[in-house]
Amino acid sequence: MHPQSPPARQWRVPVILPVAKLAGALVLVALGLLFAGGDRVQPVLAGLAAVGLAGWGLRDLVAPVRLAVDPEGITVIQGFAGRRRLPWPAVEAIRVERRTRRGLTAETLEIDAGESLHLFGRYDLNAPPEEVAEALRAARAAAAP
Incomplete structure (x- = not known):
């Protein structure tokens, strides 16, 4: 394939998917902070899960x-x-x-x-x-x- 020639056909992730993943990451952080009640473990766990979900969503944006x-x-x-x-x-x-x-x-x-x-x-x-x-x-x- 020549670098300038476009692919005959391509398939990509639906646009809504990375948006939903990134929004879910924000919701996880918000819920972790909301229900923390002085406990540091819940926000940390919610943050780790949010980072994973955001990374997954970022992949969909970088390589759709x-x-x-x-x-x-x-x-x-x-x-x-x-x-x-x-x-x-x-x-x-x-x-x-x-x-x-x-x-x-x-x-x-x-x-x-x-x-x-x-x-x-x-x-x-x-x-x-x-x-x-x-x-x-x-x-x-x-x-x-």
């Missing part, structure tokens, strides 16, 4: 695009906000794993690249994983010689 596809391959998020390029020959399988527990079904998009497995949920992609898998398979088929 979780997955991108173009004719040469796939770009996935790696680590906190890094990117990893997977050319089509490195992608061994694209599948959707469904698990049902207590009456709820969760779907996860799995991209198997041999030595690494990349997992994406509905809220990572802001789309149903099956729909994204179909788009990835179609892009792979279109790129095949």
Whole structure:
């Protein structure tokens, strides 16, 4: 892929998610302070939980695009906000794993690249994983010689 060429398609975290996480962090701090009653442990625990939630929300702001596809391959998020390029020959399988527990079904998009497995949920992609898998398979088929 050329540095100037945009991805054919990309999937990102819904805009409301980082906002909700950062607001939740503020609520945690406020509740910790409100119910402290002279106890120092509650505000510290609320602060630690708020820092974790804020870090999670910050990641969504810094790297909102979780997955991108173009004719040469796939770009996935790696680590906190890094990117990893997977050319089509490195992608061994694209599948959707469904698990049902207590009456709820969760779907996860799995991209198997041999030595690494990349997992994406509905809220990572802001789309149903099956729909994204179909788009990835179609892009792979279109790129095949």
